[in-house]
Amino acid sequence: MRHSLPLAPQFYVTAPQPCPYLEGRMERKLFTALQGPQAERLNDSLSKQGFRRSQNVLYRPSCSECSACLSARIDVSAFAPSKSQRRTINRNSHLVRRATSPWATEEQYALFRRYLDARHADGGMADMDIFEFAAMIEETPIRSRVVEYVDRRTDKLTATCLTDVLDDGVSMVYSFYEPDLPRQSLGAYMILDHVDLAREAGLPYVYLGYWVPGSQKMGYKRNFTGLEVFRQGTWERLTGGEDFSEELSPDGTDPIAEQVANIALPDPVR
Structure with missing residues (x-):
């Protein structure tokens, strides 16, 4: 019998490219393939440890100019909706959650196109066709779901x-919604419903x-109580008094080799 080590x-x-969050800065990503039995x-x-999934790739920002992109999560046990969030839940009481296997549909793509054209017409996904959309949804080597919200009326x-679906939570990989319903705050509503889903x-x-920190695009995430960020190798609860000057400075970045050396990998299955 042949034996081989995993x-x-x-x-x-990745090569540097303009940062989509902080003007005048360049971004690059550390990434690895997500494949195989593990x-x-x-x-x-x-x-x-701050990585995100995109199809069969795991990535984490690894910029030379700063380390300001901080992975964020909500501690479900510490979350309590604000008055405005309760109003958002009530305004969307007519929506029904429907979780399905990761399979792309024409209806999803039509909604996705309306969302991109209205919100992110100049973004990196603006030219995505239906085949690329299907790949984004369907090419997953792990347990994934498409969570749809349908108007019951x-x-x-x-x-x-x-x-x-992770072993310690749910990860919102990518969301999109009807752009002509701004009063419904659908982006916030999906986060609120995912808190319920996780619970x-x-x-x-x-x-x-x-x-x-410093990006208006990401400011809405601070509105959720129980928010934690992965900072300097550990998860830290945000309280509002943090100083992020080190993350916004080039002096706060570690060399790539050191970053990789500090990544904890799962033990191989024997």
């Missing part, structure tokens, strides 16, 4: 989130992607 994942760095365990482990798809599943966290 290969450790290989990490790579894909789910690798995703669980690296998600707890019209049976119309109003919002959608591609969601990963129903007995999972402690909702992973939201990145929060960037």
Whole structure:
């Protein structure tokens, strides 16, 4: 019988490109392939260390100019909705959650196109066609769900989130919604409903992607109580009095080799 040692994942760095969050800065990403029999365990482990999934790749910002992109999650046990968030829940009481397997539909793509054209016409996904959209939804080596929100009165798809199920929470990979309903605050509503979804599943966290101090695009995430960020190798609860000057300075970044050396990998299954 042949025996072989499991290969450790290989990490790579993207070329620098303009940062979408902080004007005048450049971003780059540290990434690795998500594949093989240990894909789910690798995703669980690296998600707890600030990584995000995009199809079959795990990535984490690794910029030379700053380390301001901080992975964010909500501690479900510490979350309590504000008055405005309760109003958002009530305004969307006509929406029904429908969780399905990761399969793309034409209805989803039509909603996705309306959302991009209205909100992110100049973004990196603006030219995504239906085949690329299907790949984003369907190419997942782990346990993923498409969470749809349907108007019970019209049976119309109003919002959608591609969601990963981790061993300690749910991760909102990408969400989009009807852009012509600003009063419904659909982006915030999906986060609020994912808190309920995690609570129903007995999972402690909702992973939201990145929060960037100084970026207006990401400011809304501070509105959720129980918010934690992955900072300097540990999860830290945000209280409002933090000083992020080190993260916004080039002096606060570690060399790539040191970053990789400090990544904890899951033990191989024997």
